[in-house]
Amino acid sequence: MTMKTILVTGGMGYIGSHTVVELIEKKYNVIIVDNLCNSNDKVLERINTITGVTPQFYRVDCCDKTGFEEVFKMNKIDAVIHFAGLKAVGESVAKPLMYYENNLISTLYLIELMEKYGVNNLVFSSSATVYGDPISVPIYEDFDLHVTNPYGRTKLMIEDMLRDYAKVHPEFNIALLRYFNPIGAHPSGLMGEDPNGIPNNLMPYITQVAIGKREFLGVFGNDYDTPDGTGVRDYIHVCDLAMGHVLALNKLFTDSGLVTYNLGSGKGTSVMELHDAMEKACGFKIPYKIMPRRAGDIATCYAAPDKAFKEIGFKTKFTIEDMCRDSWNWQKKNPNGYKG
Ligand code: NAD
Ligand code: UFG
Numbered sequence: 539m540t541m542k543t544i545l546v547t548g549g550m551g552y553i554g555s556h557t558v559v560e561l562i563e564k565k566y567n568v569i570i571v572d573n574l575c576n577s578n579d580k581v582l583e584r585i586n587t588i589t590g591v592t593p594q595f596y597r598v599d600c601c602d603k604t605g606f607e608e609v610f611k612m613n614k615i616d617a618v619i620h621f622a623g624l625k626a627v628g629e630s631v632a633k634p635l636m637y638y639e640n641n642l643i644s645t646l647y648l649i650e651l652m653e654k655y656g657v658n659n660l661v662f663s664s665s666a667t668v669y670g671d672p673i674s675v676p677i678y679e680d681f682d683l684h685v686t687n688p689y690g691r692t693k694l695m696i697e698d699m700l701r702d703y704a705k706v707h708p709e710f711n712i713a714l715l716r717y718f719n720p721i722g723a724h725p726s727g728l729m730g731e732d733p734n735g736i737p738n739n740l741m742p743y744i745t746q747v748a749i750g751k752r753e754f755l756g757v758f759g760n761d762y763d764t765p766d767g768t769g770v771r772d773y774i775h776v777c778d779l780a781m782g783h784v785l786a787l788n789k790l791f792t793d794s795g796l797v798t799y800n801l802g803s804g805k806g807t808s809v810m811e812l813h814d815a816m817e818k819a820c821g822f823k824i825p826y827k828i829m830p831r832r833a834g835d836i837a838t839c840y841a842a843p844d845k846a847f848k849e850i851g852f853k854t855k856f857t858i859e860d861m862c863r864d865s866w867n868w869q870k871k872n873p874n875g876y877k878g
Contacts, residue, residue, distance in 0.1 A: 543567040543614060544787065545657075547600055547648065548621030549593070550577035552731045553663070553720055553779060557619060559588050559729070560780040566787075568593040571600060571609055572622065576734065578876035584728040600644035603651075610655040617659035617790060619783055620648055623692070626738055627667075627834070630689035641692035642699075649703060652710075659790040660700075661713045661783055666772070666802070666839060668694050668716060675806070676842035679716070679798045686834055697798075704796040711794050713786040718772035718802030718841050720779050722861035723868030730868030731776075732875030740809060741773075741861075744816050745869035748824050755824060757809050759831035764838055768809035772802035772840035775856030775864070785850040802841025803854040812858065819862035 544561055548554045549570030555577075561568050562585070570582075570593050579595075586592040594613075598605040600622050623641045624630070630637040645662075652660065669677050670684030685691045700712050721741040723730030736752075737743045746752045760767040782801040789797060807815075817824050846852035856864075 541567045542616040545569045545615045545618045547571045550581045554621040555581045556776045557780040557783045562589040570595045573599040580876040603647045615657045619661040621663045634688040637688045659711045664716045666718045671836045678842045711790040712796040714798040720776045722775035722864045727867040727871040755826040756829040760828045762837040770806040770838040778854040799846040800841040804843045806840040815862045819866045
């Protein structure tokens with residue numbers, strides 16, 4: 539059987555790089571397109587150290603249609619996993635046009651090129667943010683969709699665009715994957731999350747406190763309607779998430795149409811529970827202070843992952859302890875991320 543070729547946009551980023559490793563391990567041929575606006579070219583060496591393979595890499599902006607088209611001209615592509623996008627909620631509020639331009643135009647060009655070059659299989663990185671503040675938990679895929687910030691709106695607009703497109707292109711297969719909260723790192727400690735500047739998200743903030751880069755963790759509110767008053771989220775190990783992409787691809791290659799899956803563990807963990815689990819993983823105390831709530835945050839968010847289990851066999855393997863161990867291992871071995 540000939541190897542299938544998967545184009546991975548944003549493949550140098552946090553989730554993309556782990557998915558590239560998983561794809562190579564499952565014997566796919568991988569091509570990466572990334573403009574490195576939020577990643578580092580060292581990722582390529584790390585992928586090689588882990589897998590023994592260096593995927594073909596094009597430093598191309600998906601909003602540069604001519605440059606992007608070259609990749610389609612030069613390669614026979616079987617499917618695309620589209621991770622490329624900007625993802626910081628706060629930044630999207632401050633610079634909405636930058637988010638609409640980057641996230642929407644890149645996807646629009648991608649679909650046009652896929653149509654032109656007869657590539658009919660797409661996995662798209664959506665987010666649990668499309669559920670807004672859900673009426674109940676766990677969250678099922680058929681819940682109402684609400685978004686509260688420009689980043690979330692780009693995800694919902696792209697989902698809508700893809701649903702409209704799929705209606706008139708029955709030959710086009712799409713998996714919309716709604717990720718919950720990815721954390722953790724490759725167990726080798728060679729790849730992980732490498733945020734620029736002050737981390738927005740909980741886990742990279744905790745690891746930076748643990749490594750001594752930040753003084754304390756600010757816990758954003760302890761008066762939510764949750765068991766310990768702090769926000770509850772569904773954390774998923776990035777390697778489990780990567781595996782979910784390979785399962786979704788298999789579905790596209792064997793079935794037709796548009797499918798939507800939650801990728802989460804189905805379990806809620808509070809900020810304090812994650813903090814305490816990280817203290818255990820590190821073996822020392824991690825200072826924290828209770829702060830006011832962060833604008834726009836919700837109390838509780840976790841997935842019903844039943845549909846992904848039933849239809850593609852998706853089931854998370856890694857526990858919160860594994861996620862903490864691997865995040866800390868990555869941070870310890872790479873105090874400055876990929877920057878040396
Ligand atoms: P990331 O920033 O680490 O990776 C995104 C990659 O895309 C980066 O390498 C960046 O350089 C690249 N990129 C961005 N715009 C590009 C463009 N126009 N052309 C080419 N490359 C471009 O982010 P991540 O955490 O790996 O997230 C991947 C995807 O998953 C994103 O679409 C994000 O919105 C989505 N997502 C992430 C989370 C999360 O918590 N990390 C949750 C839900 C959904
Ligand atoms: N939190 C803190 N202190 C911090 C950072 C976060 O207490 O320094 C709390 C938040 O208030 C929240 C929880 O930790 O209760 C998780 O916050 P994150 O910022 O890590 O994650 P969110 O659930 O807010 O958002 C993430 C992504 C979004 C995505 C959403 C749903 O950042 O892009 O998950 O997938 F849309």
